[in-house]
Amino acid sequence: MKTVEQETLEGRVLDAAEGLFYGRGLQAVGMDTIRAASGVSLKRLYQIFASKDSLVEAYLCRRDERWRASLERFADERPAGSERVLAVFDWLHRWFREPDFRGCAFVNSYGELGAAHPGVAAAARSHKDAFRRYLAGLVAGAGAPDALTGQILLLAEGAITTAAISGSPEPALHAREAARVLLASNRPADREN
Structure with missing residues (x-):
């Protein structure tokens, strides 16, 4: 202890x-x-x-916990359903506007050391898998088909990367609109027709 x-x-x-x-x-x-x-x-x-390796792994583990907890708190404040899925992009937009935003710490770390450092690769995969599972729950809560999870995930991941490279928070808003269109076109009533 x-x-x-x-x-x-x-x-x-x-x-x-x-x-x-x-x-x-x-x-x-x-x-x-x-x-x-x-x-x-x-x-x-x-x-x-x-070792530095153990510090890097601890940093990534803590960052994962904090990042996901912040996102979940933000989304949970929204009404259940599609609004919670869209809240992910609102949260991303807020994050992208932070002065120290430099993209995804896990993608950045994997890009630097992933192939040569199994701990970094495992941390990056674990983070992305957890994010996918979280989105799957939101997509299911919106009554959308599970197949939409991968599309929503790609929109979010693409927004993160694009915002980091462009230095603009706008990719979150573009991805949000694309997610809104996907969700609207996959409402349960629309799929029955």
Whole structure:
């Protein structure tokens, strides 16, 4: 069991790592930079995270939990049905407008290290699988066919990538409109005719 001090130090290290890894990239940031940003001695840093690899994996795990929890809280505030699916794109639009937005941390990390780092690849796959499962639940709640999940997922993922490259939050709105059209054309009443 971790002490309060251990949890506090771990949190400081992860906060520093998240800002640096997401902002600069995994390979550009060394443990000494994280030490300086967190204010945790290098010896203590290596006691908490035995290697940079273990720190990268912990950063991705925490980012996944926070990202999905934020999205789910936002969507759950909307009425059940199609509005919750569309809320995903509203949340993305809000995220894309944040000053430190640099795209998907999992795609970025996989692009840097995925093929050479099984932990990063596993974290990226796990995040994308969880996002897909979440969207599948929203699509089912909207009464749309399960096949729509993959299309909605591609719209969201495409919006994330396009927004990161273009520097504009607008791809979320374009993807939202496409999702709205897909949902409207796949209403249960429309499929019965």
